[in-house]
Amino acid sequence: MAGLCSVFSVCLCLLGFSAAVFEDQVGKFDWRQQFVGKVQFALFDTHSQASKKLLVATEKNIFASLNSRTGDLFWRHVDKTGPDGHINTLMMHGQDAVVVVGNGRLLRSWETTVGGLNWETVLDTGSFQSAAYIGVQDVVRYVAVLKKSAISLHYLSSGHQKWVENLPESDTVQYQTVYSGGNGQVFVLGVVPNSHIVIVEYNIEDGEIMKQKSVAAPWLSSLQSSCVMVGSGVLLCADPTTKSLYTFPLQSADQTTMTPILLESLGVEVAAGFQPVLISTQPHPARPPLSEFFLQLGPDYHILLQLKDGLVSTLRDFNPSYLVAFATTGEKTVAAVMSPKNETVSSLYCTVINLYSADTGRRLLDTTIIYSMDPNGGKPAKLYIHTFLKKDDSVGYRVLVQTEDLVLTFLQQPGRVVWSREEALADVVTMEMVDLPLTGTQAELEGEFGKKADGLLPMVLKRLSSQFILLQAWMSHLWKLFYDARKPRSHVKNEVTFETLSRDEFNLQKMMVMVTASGKLFGIDSKSGTVLWKQYLENIQPNSVFKLMVQRTTAHFPHPPQCTLLVKDKVGLGSLYVFNPIFGKKSHISVPALPRPILQSLLLPLMDQDYSKVLLLIDDQYKVTAFPSTKNVLQQLQEMASSIFFYLVDSSQGRLSGFRLRKDLSTELIWEVVIPTEVQKIVGVKGKRANEHVHSQGRVMGDRSVLYKYLNPNLLAVVTESTDSHQERSFVGIFLIDGVTGRIVHEAVQRKARRPVHFVHSENWVVYVYWNTKSRRNEFSVLELFEGMELYNSTVFSSLDRPRPPQVLQQSYIFPSPISTLEATLTEKGITSRHLLVGLPSGAIVSLPKMFLDPRRPEVASDQSREENLIPYSPEMPIRTEWFINYNQTVSRVRGIYTAPSGLESTCLVVAYGLDIYQTRVYPSKQFDVLKDDYDYVLISSVLLGLFFATMISKRLAEVKLLNRAWR
């Protein structure tokens, strides 16, 4: 019977570890935000007036369609990362968008309403230069792709190649531009830098070279940066040295030199050291470009010019102006200019956008859009115009502005923001979750317990007054509920503001502080996903390394919480940015200057008198800087110095070294482990998380004895990879090193294995994933460390006094999918069983019970193993779609998963970030500490009421019966 019972319990367990979501929970406590990244190309669908499509191609190799009314995604295609998926150009014609991908490797045509491919063609190798539509008699038929040494023409309907021709003298001439005016010729323009321009004319039908000529231009180095096509086939170039424009009509038979036009003759001056930029527009690919164009003379100075009969005339002078753009609707072409609101004071924070008629330069009436910039944001960088014809045939327009801090704002007249997107969040580097502050009433209540007793009567009075405050708060809450209930549902959506921001009763709502690669910081409410504050740090170099630390939590009222961001540039030179994580305000605390490269930073549990934890920064001379460095802190450091250890990793030399702090804040080397770089290189080093709790010291075995865990808080897991990548000889190594003594506690080698390696180190186990080159599959391996059946020193763990090495158990499993990232759940006290969160390339996040990764899983189930709820070993790990915590809300390109404990032991908060951000809660052991949200209140209360009435009735009946008996 006992055996049967335990089988039953095992079965229950197997059913029970569902981290699954119920269908009615969708969107209740989880949210996803999708991003596209920094926009490179943006095109509005002008095919029809009612169209809402905005097509964007971004630096993240993404091609997407946005709804221009709401800013939501219609669809998004995520290509592979790196140069192979890079989008070189985006062109649109009708319903179809043509995209050149991977340095001219692929030519794709997308059906933009459905979001599927029309066709896809592989092009010959060669670096991509430019692409253009080729029209014949007002109809666009072909697309021409210019490579370094060849030009090819493709049918727009099918993608088939019409012809491909090698370019003459392509080793000396840099061909850069392809142009067609819509009259049967294709011009290819090339330049020999500082010598001459080469113009080759091809026949559309067969690719035969019709004409070839060269024009002297000794001042020209690049066509793309200084030349445009204007009017009916006129090449226009700007030369900063002679301060003049040069024109050359391509079709002219006799002209052999370029005609110079001095800028002085137009009465304008180029700003010193500025390369003038020409901007022209070709509204229809089958027709020649317009003869009007912009000339940018300085960073804030544009003029609108017109080329007529070889003469350039000024239409309008825009000084100052930040950004300009052309747009066409129907037959009308307009120019939009962004300029400061007040022409005398060049205040950057309030700018206006006006529309001008392109052919006259006249300002169109009532076309002003006021664009006010975020003072914490960056400058506007790009301007895209969406024009449409109003009913009275005048031109209406909307504006898309991209700023330096990657905010996309879509505006309409007179300055209303239709939507805005924070595209910096597509590249989150690191994040932390910070508890929200208590409200005034909560703080009052908490304060009551902290203070010393004042005597009986004041205590009672205080108690009563705080109860009264609570009652008041509850009443107002009820009133709000009642008030909201009368309003229609859509209005109730309560806005999260700083005023309403306070900790909820289970600490489930937190502030997500996110650091993005562009140097923009965000504070996001974890419950709703609203961005509550943002701060753009200027002068952040690309490829900087960020490390975010919470120095002071919200627990130390009235001291504000404090976060410190360490930014390290490529050389390692660091800078500190200290801010309040709740409000995003920069703190005024003076930060230490860091003149030398920073090797390592560590946050000590020591606190100064303001309750901020001490941050130690170790520079390349092994000198230590403390922040904050008050007298109190230095004194504490001196006392503690002999027990403060840290480690450094130098993966280029394969060296791990351990140091101890001296009293004078210098350091001494204690141990050094060298992993020879000829054989293997260090892939990653991970310790345990500082806020992790382990509840049980051991595991109860089937025979009621206890197997104690080896819980070394100083243990480091070091993963290495062989330098030899041959599939027979490659291996992945794992070392478990004690960070204080440098003792190698365990080492293991996985033969015939290679990258990608992901690993998690927690409690007494390390889980790592590698690629098995022999069997071509991903495998999980788990290492668990145990002390044995008795504990050596059960009160205190010391790395220096641990005579016996731990027992190490290991098991491996097949995982039937590749893996993007790996993380373990974390709860408040560590009572709840652990799950592994596995991010898959498909965008799903699997919550895998740690129970499956237990090296004690027996090959044959015995009574004892059943007693312990061990699942019998099976080589392949299951993946069930019920374990996908994000159901169909896939997270593209998952880069990291952040887990944080909540106030409820059963609940772990999870944020997955990558291209998208997804926030949810997981319950690894189900919700054992709160009533489930499907708890049947009706049933319980009806049963109670029923029982109550039943007792009433039966009492009455019993009375009647007794009475009757008495009369008998």
Next chain:
Amino acid sequence: MQPLSRAVEVFLLLQSLSVVSCTFSDPDSGPSAGAGAGPAGGDRFKIEGRAIVSGVKSQEWVSSARVLVEGGEYVGFLRTDGSFAVHDVPSGSYVVEVISPSYRFEPARVDITSKGKMRARLVNYIKTSEVLRQPYPLQLRSSGPHTYFMKRETWGWTDFLMNPMVMMMVLPLLIIVLLPKVVNTNDPEMRKEMEQSMNMLNPNPELPDVSEFMTKLFSKGSSKTGGGSKGSRNAALKRR
């Protein structure tokens, strides 16, 4: 963990150097699939196929679907009719899967020889050399929508009645109500028999019975209420 935090060493394990984290993000340059993988500059091939969801128009799902070869080392997109091609794949052995958040597709393994010969077979991670041929170009048929959600336990009368606790409650109740009717307790012979059987159950009459003890204990406490009810009964009698 808590006792451990009082450890002698104050040692913190923090995110290691930037160098280390950088090595993780390095793009994978080597050829993907080991054995048959040709040199990096070798011939590149194209994997073709078609994904089919029966009963659903392709327009509804192709925009959210992708084709991943070896978990994203090579990526392909679906045409509006569901067909796909992944370009520039060197020779080797790859797992090709169609990823869609709404529909489930089985992956397939495609082997490409260095001469460009292709074959498709079922993915088997345990017996990796086993060959169960599949048609090439790939025909990936969806096996239906994904099941992401658990079913809520719904409450029904039958569940309630068949609950062992309820059964345990109801059956003794029935016995208590019905047994006195069936067996005549006034029959002295029967009473004797029952007493005997009770004595059999209680082998040592000297031992204080727990249930008796409890009833005594509680009857003391509840004597007041008993009196109250008696009083009310008397009152009722008087009223009569």
